[in-house]
Amino acid sequence: MREDAERDAADAALLDALRAGDIAAGEALFRRHAEPLRRIAAGWVAEPAERDDLVAEAFVRVLSVIRSGGGPRENLRPYLAVTMRNLVVKWSHHHKRVELYGTTPATEEAIGTVGAEELLILRSNARLAWTAYCxxxxxxxxxxxxxxxxxxxxxxxxxxxxxxxxxxxxxxxxxxxxxxxxxxxxQVPETGTPCCQEARRRMGAWLRGGVPGRRADLIAGHLAGCEPCRTVATRLDEVNREMPRSVSA
The missing domain is CATH 1.10.10 (Arc Repressor Mutant, subunit A)
Structure with a gap:
C-alpha cells in the first residue's frame, strides 16, 4: 500500500538521523508510533498504565539498539510490537506484572529480545522515559x-x-x-520568571542531593520564598519518593 511505503520511507529517514545522533528523530519516531502501539498493547494487557509501560520499555530498548548502530533500517513498528510481546511474556512469567490475554498480532521480521530489568525504570510515562534517557x-x-x-x-x-x-x-x-x-x-515545568530559572533548572538534581553546598542552599532559600517553585518541588518530591526501590535507592 502507498501509505505503508510512505511510512517506511519516513521511518528510514528518521532512523538514519537517530543513528547519526539526532535525539529529535527519536522523539519524532515516538510520536509516529506510540498511539498505534498502545492499541496493539490493548490486546495483551488490561490496564492503560501497563500499556504505557510496554510502549515506554519497547522504545527504550529498540531505540537504544538503533543508537548503537543496530536494529531496523526501516519499518520500525513491527520491531517495537515484537519487543513489546517479549516483554509481556517476560513480565508475566517472572514478575507477575501484567495480565496476559489475546494473541500476538501479525508482524514482520522480529527483533531479538535485549534483556534489561534495570532499564524498566521511568515507566510511569513513556515520553518522560525517552526524554530522560536521551x-x-x-x-x-x-x-x-x-x-x-x-x-x-x-x-x-x-x-x-x-x-x-x-x-x-x-x-x-x-x-x-x-x-x-x-x-x-x-517533569519540571519551564518558567519565564528570571529569579526562578536557576532553581527550576537544577531541581531534579537538588531533590536527589546532587547539588553541592552553596548552590543547594540558594535553591532551598529560593523555594522558601517562592510559592510556585515550592509547589513544583513538593510534587516532584512525591514522584521521587514513589519511584521503585531499584530506581530511587
Missing part, C-alpha cells in the same frame, strides 16, 4: 545499556570506555543516579 551523556547511556541491559560486567565494559574495571563500576553508579535525576528534571 538527556544523559553518551558514555552514561553506553554504560547503562551494557551493564544493565546486556548484563556485561564492568571488566567487559571497561575497555570500550577506556577506563579500568573499577572506573567502569563508578561510571555505572553515576549513570544510574543521573538517570534518576533526569527523570525528575523532565
Amino acid at each position: 538527556a544523559l551523556p553518551g558514555r552514561w547511556r553506553t554504560v547503562l545499556w551494557r551493564t544493565e541491559a546486556e548484563g556485561d560486567s564492568p571488566r567487559v565494559v571497561a575497555p570500550l570506555l577506556g577506563v579500568s574495571p573499577n572506573g567502569a563500576s563508578v561510571l555505572a553508579l553515576r549513570a544510574r543516579e543521573g538517570l534518576r535525576q533526569a527523570f525528575l528534571q523532565a
Whole structure:
C-alpha cells in the first residue's frame, strides 16, 4: 500500500538521523508510533498504565539498539510490537506484572529480545522515559545499556570506555543516579520568571542531593520564598519518593 511505503520511507529517514545522533528523530519516531502501539498493547494487557509501560520499555530498548548502530533500517513498528510481546511474556512469567490475554498480532521480521530489568525504570510515562534517557551523556547511556541491559560486567565494559574495571563500576553508579535525576528534571515545568530559572533548572538534581553546598542552599532559600517553585518541588518530591526501590535507592 502507498501509505505503508510512505511510512517506511519516513521511518528510514528518521532512523538514519537517530543513528547519526539526532535525539529529535527519536522523539519524532515516538510520536509516529506510540498511539498505534498502545492499541496493539490493548490486546495483551488490561490496564492503560501497563500499556504505557510496554510502549515506554519497547522504545527504550529498540531505540537504544538503533543508537548503537543496530536494529531496523526501516519499518520500525513491527520491531517495537515484537519487543513489546517479549516483554509481556517476560513480565508475566517472572514478575507477575501484567495480565496476559489475546494473541500476538501479525508482524514482520522480529527483533531479538535485549534483556534489561534495570532499564524498566521511568515507566510511569513513556515520553518522560525517552526524554530522560536521551538527556544523559553518551558514555552514561553506553554504560547503562551494557551493564544493565546486556548484563556485561564492568571488566567487559571497561575497555570500550577506556577506563579500568573499577572506573567502569563508578561510571555505572553515576549513570544510574543521573538517570534518576533526569527523570525528575523532565517533569519540571519551564518558567519565564528570571529569579526562578536557576532553581527550576537544577531541581531534579537538588531533590536527589546532587547539588553541592552553596548552590543547594540558594535553591532551598529560593523555594522558601517562592510559592510556585515550592509547589513544583513538593510534587516532584512525591514522584521521587514513589519511584521503585531499584530506581530511587
